[in-house]
Amino acid sequence: MSGGVDSAVAAARAAEAGHDVTGIHLALSRNPASYRSGARGCCTIEDSNDARRAADVIGIPFYVWDLSERFHEDVVEDFMDEYAAGRTPNPCLRCNEKIKFAAVLDRALALGFDAVATGHYAQLRPGADGLIEMHRAVDHGKDQSYVLGVLDQHQLAHSLFPLGDTTKDVVRQEAAARGLLVADKPDSHDICFVADGDNAGWLREKLGDRAPNHGGAIVDDATGEELGRHTGTYGFTIGQRKGLRIGTPAADGKPRFVLDIEPVTGTVTVGPHERLAVSRLSAIKPRWCGTVPRRLEGTVQLRAHGGEHRAVVATGDGAVEIELLDPAYGIAPGQAAVIYDGSRVVGSATIASTSTGTS
Structure with missing residues (x-):
């Protein structure tokens, strides 16, 4: 239970369906005081309190599991390593693969539970070959099957997604009808461990001397001309247009985009969109x-x-x-x-x- 409306309704539906449900909130920060306030993430102190209140309304036991060390190693460190190497990772996929449907699932099965249920929007169906199939949610606008695409057959066989056949509007209406105070809580967004949503600033602070370079050239793809300097390749991603801080406009007046990142030399190559x-x-x-x-x-x-x-x-x-x-x-x-x-x-x-x- 993240503290949002989706996981609260998922827990309520699972309990109503006759399952023996226990609510679990994950403490993922090694320094809880560093959690941001507001509803931008999915694992703040405020979120923990919201999850506990929802569990009380539903009438299920509630616990907080500290997985901060595992989260830091498997998700945060991976995020930093990937950016330092000039790649662009998705930490939500890694969290689902390594934390929610691995560390949490392993502990749950060891404690005698049968499955992990979450508020993700996806559907599970039995396949003709006897395997469990995962399909997109009915609400394509909220579909989260992309970030669940890392789950294998063992994990799918021990997962429940009670919201996959429902639209978000219906989920909010149901939450209000059930008396859940999170009914109108904004959806979580941004990366939960980046306090202000400034990924580049966070990486600059955290990587420090770990980065393979402390700066380099921004060069034009067509001419090789140096257009500017930067303080670290981790501040860029392929396709980026804004924040390049290039003083010289392109000859055709069109915007430039990041085409390539070379972390060893520190070279960032920019050029036209068609490239x-x-x-x-x-x-x-x-x-x-x-x-x-x-x-x-x-x-x-x-x-x-x-x-x-x-x-x-x-x-x-x-x-x-x-x-x-x-x-x-x-x-x-x-x-x-x-x-x-x-x-x-x-x-x-x-x-x-x-x-x-x-x-």
Whole structure:
């Protein structure tokens, strides 16, 4: 129970369905005093209190589990390492993979529970092959199957998503009818461990001497001309337009975008938007929800709130090759490519490189 409306209603529905439910809130900060106030994240002290009050209204036991050390190692450190290496990670996927459906699930099963239920918007269905399938939520605007694409069959078999067949408006109405004070609480957003939402500032403070460079050149893709200097590659991501602080305008007057990040030399390359187009992706560290496909004509989603791209996916030797039938723009190494067959989530992999060719 994060302290938001979704997990509160999910807990209430699970209890009403006859399950023996216990509410768990995760303490993920090693220094609780550093938690921000307000409803920007999902694990503040205020959120903990909101979750406890919701559990009281539902009439279920409630506990706080301290997973701060595991969270720091598996999510926060991974986030810093990836940015220091010039990649763009998604910490919410890593949290689901390593914390909510690994550390929490392992402890829950050891204590005799059968499953972990959350307020994520996704649907689980039995497949024709006897495996558990994960599908997009009914409310496509709130669908969270992208950040759940890291879950394997064992994890899916011990998961419940009570809200997958419901729209967000209905969830809020239901929360109000149940007397849950979080009915009108704003949705969480931003990265929960970045206090003010300033990712670049947070990385600059935390990385310090760990960064492979303390600055470098911002160069033009076409001419190689140095356009400016920066204080660390971790302040940039592929496709970024704002905050480049380049004094010289492009010859054609059009905006420039980050095209490439080289963390070893500290070089950030910028150029026109059309140079961001990619048609092939090579990905590593695949996670499959069920049977591993050899070749699949389906779709991929490349951002948590992005659209689907028609694609042909091929696998082999632990690698995933993705041919995009329509180009995508501003795709960065480190992002997750989540693979779909219709509404069914097939699995996910971490993008290692991109290219524009088809050969």
